[in-house]
Structures are given as structure tokens and as C-alpha cells.
Amino acid sequence: MNYNWNWGVLFEQQYFDWIVSGTLWTLYLSIAASILAFVLGSVIGIMRTLENKVLRFIATTYVEIFRNIPLLVQMFLWYFVFPEVVSTDFGTWLKQDMPNPEFTSAFFCLGTYTASRVAEQVRSGINSISQGISQAGYATGLSTYQLYMNVLLPLAFRIIIPPMTSEFLTVFKNSSLALTIGLLELTARSNMVMDFTFQGFEAYTAATVIYVTITLIVTLLMQRVEDKTQIPGFIAKR
Amino acid sequence: MILENFDFDVILGSLPFLMKGLKVSFYLTFLALIGGIVFGTLLALMRVSKFKILSYISMTYVNFLRSMPLILVIFWFFFLVPLVIGRPIGGFYSAVIAFTMFEAAYYSEIIRAGLLSVSKNQIAAARATGLSYSQSMIHVILPQAFRNMVPILLTQAVILFQDTSLVYVVSLRDFMTTSVIVAQSQSRLVEMYIFAALVYFIICFAFSFMIKKLQNKREAQ
Numbered sequence: 001m002n003y004n005w006n007w008g009v010l011f012e013q014q015y016f017d018w019i020v021s022g023t024l025w026t027l028y029l030s031i032a033a034s035i036l037a038f039v040l041g042s043v044i045g046i047m048r049t050l051e052n053k054v055l056r057f058i059a060t061t062y063v064e065i066f067r068n069i070p071l072l073v074q075m076f077l078w079y080f081v082f083p084e085v086v087s088t089d090f091g092t093w094l095k096q097d098m099p100n101p102e103f104t105s106a107f108f109c110l111g112t113y114t115a116s117r118v119a120e121q122v123r124s125g126i127n128s129i130s131q132g133i134s135q136a137g138y139a140t141g142l143s144t145y146q147l148y149m150n151v152l153l154p155l156a157f158r159i160i161i162p163p164m165t166s167e168f169l170t171v172f173k174n175s176s177l178a179l180t181i182g183l184l185e186l187t188a189r190s191n192m193v194m195d196f197t198f199q200g201f202e203a204y205t206a207a208t209v210i211y212v213t214i215t216l217i218v219t220l221l222m223q224r225v226e227d228k229t230q231i232p233g234f235i236a237k238r
Numbered sequence: 239m240i241l242e243n244f245d246f247d248v249i250l251g252s253l254p255f256l257m258k259g260l261k262v263s264f265y266l267t268f269l270a271l272i273g274g275i276v277f278g279t280l281l282a283l284m285r286v287s288k289f290k291i292l293s294y295i296s297m298t299y300v301n302f303l304r305s306m307p308l309i310l311v312i313f314w315f316f317f318l319v320p321l322v323i324g325r326p327i328g329g330f331y332s333a334v335i336a337f338t339m340f341e342a343a344y345y346s347e348i349i350r351a352g353l354l355s356v357s358k359n360q361i362a363a364a365r366a367t368g369l370s371y372s373q374s375m376i377h378v379i380l381p382q383a384f385r386n387m388v389p390i391l392l393t394q395a396v397i398l399f400q401d402t403s404l405v406y407v408v409s410l411r412d413f414m415t416t417s418v419i420v421a422q423s424q425s426r427l428v429e430m431y432i433f434a435a436l437v438y439f440i441i442c443f444a445f446s447f448m449i450k451k452l453q454n455k456r457e458a459q
Contacts (some may be wrong), residue, residue, distance in 0.1 A: 003321065068442035070400035072414060073435045080427045169305070176307035180407065187310045200317040207310055215305035 009199045010206050019206050022189030027214075029106055029185060030172040036111030037171060038164075041118025046148065048123045059119065066116035071177055074113055079105040079181040106178035114171050121163045125156035158229050165222040169215055186210060245426055249433050252420045259416030260437070266333060266412060267399045273338030274398070275391065278345025283375065285350050296346070303343035309407055311340045316408050329410040333402075341398055348390055352383035389453045396445050400438065413437070 009015055047059035066074070079102070083094035098104060129152060137147040179188035190207035194200045249256075284296035303311065315336035320326045356379050364374030384391075403414035411419075414434065421430035 064443060065439070068396075068439045068446065069435045070403040070414070070438055072403045072406060073431065073438055076418075076427075076431045077435060081431050084428045173305075173307040176309045177404075179309065187307055187313070190310070191313055194313070194317065200321075204310065204314050204317065208306060208314075211307065211310065212302065212305045 003201065005201070006197075006199055007202055009193070009197050010202050015193045015197070015203075018184075018189045018193060019186070019210070022184060022186035022207075023210055025103075025183060026172070026175050026186040029103065029110065029175045029178060029183070030168075032107050033110035033114060033175065034168050034171050036107065037114035037118050037167070040112065040115035042122050044115060045119035045122025046126070046153075048119065049126045050144075063116045063119055066113050071109070071113055071174060072180060075106065075109045075177055075181055078109040102178065102181050102183040105181060106175070106183050110171055110174055110178075114167060114174070117167055117170070118164070121160045121167060122156065125160035126152055128159060129155050155231075158226075158231065161222060161226045161229070165219065168222075169218060172214065172218070173211070245429050248420065248424050248426045248429055252416075252424075255420065256413065256416050259411055259413040262330070262410070263399065263402050263412040263414070266330070266337065266402045266405070267395065269334045270337035270341055270398060270402070271395050273334065274341030274345045275349075277338060277342035279349050279380070281342055281346035282349035282353060285346065286353055300343045300346055303340055304347075308340055308401055308404055312336050312404060312408060315339065329405075329408060333405050333408070333410050337398070337402065341394075341401075344394060345391070348387055348394060349383065352387040353379060355386050356382045389449055389456070392449045392452075393446070396442050396449075399445075400442060403438070 010019065044059045044062055047055045048063070050056060069077075082105075083091040085091075086094070094101070133151060133155075134147060137151045142150065175185055176187040178185055179191075184192070186207050190203045193203035193206075197203070281296045281300060284292040285300075287293055312333070316329070316332050319332045319335055360378055360382065361374055364378040365371070369377065402412055405412050406414045406418060409415060417430050417434040421427045424430075
């Protein structure tokens with residue numbers, strides 16, 4: 001194997017700045033998309049557990065559509081197709097005047113896609129709570145809204161902290177797909193360093209170390225959240 | 239509204255080219271699936287092994303690969319494989335290696351859970367009848383573990399099929415890349431991307447549906 005090592009390349013001003021700005025874009029996108037996914041996913045997940053057939057059907061259709069189309073295709077649909085199929089005025093605005101079109105498209109794409117996965121977690125969290133608790137809630141005179149807000153959701157959201165952590169980490173990794181529509185996030189930047197310097201090892205190692213480190217930090221942080229929010233005697237400690 | 243002049247001819251005209259791409263997608267999925275399960279089984283066996291060092295190596299590998307984005311893994315292998323082998327072996331095989339190594343990390347977790355789902359008494363019983371550790375693994379534990387895992391392994395295969403679209407970033411001509419090539423060369427982005435989404439959706443939905451049927455049938459038994 002012939003390879004000229006040059007770790008110094010990572011500390012040349014230009015490439016260093018690229019990696020830093022790439023990391024920041026990756027973080028912005030992941031955090032923004034996670035928030036959208038959490039809110040939208042919770043609504044859809046709750047809809048899937050309701051009695052109302054219409055709401056349940058809408059939620060199920062949403063999940064099936066978003067889960068069965070590759071994320072890359074969805075990225076292209078948001079970025080290239082969406083502005084063409086909406087009304088002409090809105091489409092023109094999207095194409096010409098919308099600030100940061102790559103970021104905004106990637107945000108909606110990742111957020112709505114991940115929402116379909118979050119929804120499944122929320123649904124299984126709610127379904128894992130024993131029926132007796134819902135019945136007890138209704139028996140004390142709670143409305144469905146009150147039952148969800150005061151009893152089911154506080155329990156369900158605690159139960160799903162571990163799977164939700166991995167969903168957030170999935171958003172973080174999936175944010176790299178935004179490079180296909182031109183957002184210069186971390187993976188794109190490391191690949192640019194590779195293209196400019198041919199120091200593939202150094203460039204990809206930098207990105208890898210950053211991804212692994214952030215993953216570790218998030219995992220540890222969420223572990224603490226899990227410990228802090230635990231109800232004694234209710235949810236088995238892992 | 240561009241949907242009023244939706245151009246079906248561009249899709250019909252490029253069908254043979256797109257079918258070639260779809261074949262590449264399926265072939266890549268198939269090879270990576272086999273490779274991923276074989277290597278994933280090895281990783282899972284290492285993980286449950288009584289030799290701490292093997293268990294540790296496997297755990298590190300899995301956690302490492304699982305915290306990396308697939309696109310970065312693809313970039314890594316397209317850069318590393320020719321460097322290690324000493325000559326280019328073509329994009330397709332680099333992709334097969336990259337997906338095998340990446341998917342194995344996910345498969346090994348599924349397979350490990352499957353191994354742990356087989357009761358401990360089974361291995362004790364197998365050992366008591368005089369089978370060695372590897373014999374009881376191969377003839378007793380693994381067959382039962384795999385039977386339990388079939389639905390979730392297949393679900394992961396659907397995810398793998400969707401993931402193969404990412405070879406677009408290295409311009410390997412799978413279904414996604416061929417769709418993009420047609421879209422750009424004919425300036426028909428809307429038609430081609432909606433068509434690509436439909437094709438992926440139908441394949442994945444049909445497959446997921448069959449997996450659900452299989453699961454229900456098993457639960458009924």
C-alpha cells in the first residue's frame with residue numbers, strides 16, 4: 001500500500017474551516033429536523049392509537065408512504081419536484097426567493113421522513129401501556145384528551161427514550177444525504193477535502209471522528225435523561 | 239401546474255435503460271444481503287463468545303460502523319478498496335464490499351438478539367448430549383435463532399434495498415442513478431423522480447406486506 005500521510009492538511013486554514021462549517025451545518029440540520037420529526041411524529045403516532053378510523057387511516061397511510069420510498073428519492077422530490085407541482089406563484093417563490101433552499105428542503109425532507117419512524121415508536125410506546133391504566137383513567141372521569149395528556153403520554157414518552165435516542169442519531173447520520181442536493185455538510189466537506197488534496201485517509205478520518213464523538217455524547221446525554229425521568233418501580237431498569 | 243403536461247413517453251422510451259439499473263439495484267441488494275448475513279453471523283458469534291477479546295472487537299466494530307453515515311462509509315470504501323487491493327476493481331464490487339461491511343453491523347445486532355432468544359437450556363441440553371460448542375451452535379442454536387429472525391431479517395432487506403439508492407453518490411448505475419441520468423439528459427425531473435418514487439414504493443410496499451402476512455401466519459401457528 002503506497003500512501004503519503006499528511007495529517008497537517010487538516011489544520012490548513014481553508015480545510016479546517018471547511019470541516020468546522022460542515023460540522024455546524026450537520027448539527028443545525030439534525031437538530032431542526034429532529035424537532036420537526038418529534039412534533040409531527042408524536043401527532044401521527046397518537047393518531048394511530050385513536051378509535052377514530054379516519055384519523056387512523058390517514059396516519060397509517062402517512063407512515064407507509066414515507067417508509068417505503070428511499071430517503072434519497074424523497075430528498076429529490078422535495079428539492080426538484082415540489083416547487084414544480086405547487087401553484088405557479090408559490091413555486092416561483094420557492095425557486096427564486098426562498099432563503100437557503102438546500103437547507104430548507106433537506107429540513108422538510110428529513111423531518112417528515114423521520115416523523116414516520118418516530119410515529120411508530122410513539123405508537124408502540126402507547127400500546128405497551130397496559131389497558132388497565134386507560135380503563136382506570138376513563139373510570140375516574142377523564143376525557144380522551146385528558147387521558148392522553150396526563151396519563152398515557154407522560155408514561156409513553158419515558159418508555160421510548162432509548163429508541164428515540166437512536167432515531168435522533170439516525171437523523172444525524174441521514175443528514176449526510178443533504179449533500180446530494182448541494183448542502184455542504186460534514187460528509188460533503190470531507191469529500192471536498194479529499195478531492196482537493198487527495199488525502200482521503202485524513203479527510204474521511206476527520207469526518208468519522210466527529211460523527212463518532214457526537215454520537216457518543218448524544219448517547220451519554222440521553223442515558224442521563226433516561227435515568228432522571230425514570231419513575232421508580234414503573235419501568236424496568238435496563 | 240406541470241402535471242397537466244406530464245410526459246409519459248420519456249419514461250416509456252427509457253424503460254430498457256431503467257430496467258438495467260433496477261437489475262443492478264436488485265443484484266447489489268442480493269449480494270450485500272448474503273454477505274451481510276454471513277459476516278453479521280460471524281460478528282454475532284464473536285459477540286456472544288466467552289473470549290472477551292473477540293467480544294470486544296466485535297462490539298467496537300459494530301458500534302463504530304453504526305455511528306457512521308452510510309454515505310461516508312461508501313466514500314471510505316471507494317477510496318480504501320483500490321488502495322488496499324492495489325488496483326481498481328470497479329465500482330460495483332467496491333459497493334458490494336461497502337454495503338456488506340455496513341449492513342453486517344446491523345445484521346449482527348439482529349442475529350445476536352436472535353441467539354439470545356434461544357433458551358439457555360437448549361445449549362445445556364445440546365452439550366449434555368455430547369455435542370461440542372461449535373456443533374451445538376451450528377445444529378441447535380443457529381437454526382432456531384434464524385427461524386425466529388426471518389421476518390426482521392427480511393424487513394432489514396427492504397431497508398437495504400432502499401439504501402442501495404445511495405450508490406448514486408459514486409455514480410454507480412443502479413435504478414436511482416439511471417433515473418437521474420434520464421431526468422437530467424431529457425430535462426424531465428418531475429416525471430422521472432415521481433416515477434422512481436412510485437417504483438421504489440410499489441416494490442417496498444409489496445415486500446413489506448408479504449413479510450407482515452408471513453408474520454401473522456407464524457403467530458397463528
